[in-house]
Amino acid sequence: MAEAVVILVPAxxxxxxxxxxxxxxxxxxxxxxxxxxxxxxxxRATEKALAGIYAHVLGLEHVTTC
Known part of the structure; x- marks a missing residue:
């Protein structure tokens, strides 16, 4: 699985x-x-909500958070 380039991940x-x-x-x-x-x-709740949105937009079952 490909990982996002660190500089592209918002802090x-x-x-x-x-x-x-x-x-x-x-x-x-x-x-x-x-x-x-x-x-x-x-x-963490915000991260989980955003991960759910990204998963939906990308058509993935889930997106992990750090």
């Missing part, structure tokens, strides 16, 4: 209402919020 997911843009209309990455990393069951 965090951050929900935003909108993306910050610079005066020229491009993404202003300096204005993006710093991700809040958490340990605990809530984080």
């Amino acid at each position: 965090a997911l951050v929900v935003l209402e909108s993306l910050p843009s610079a005066a020229d209309g491009r993404l202003d990455s300096t204005m993006l919020p710093v991700p809040e990393y958490q340990d605990g069951d809530g984080h």
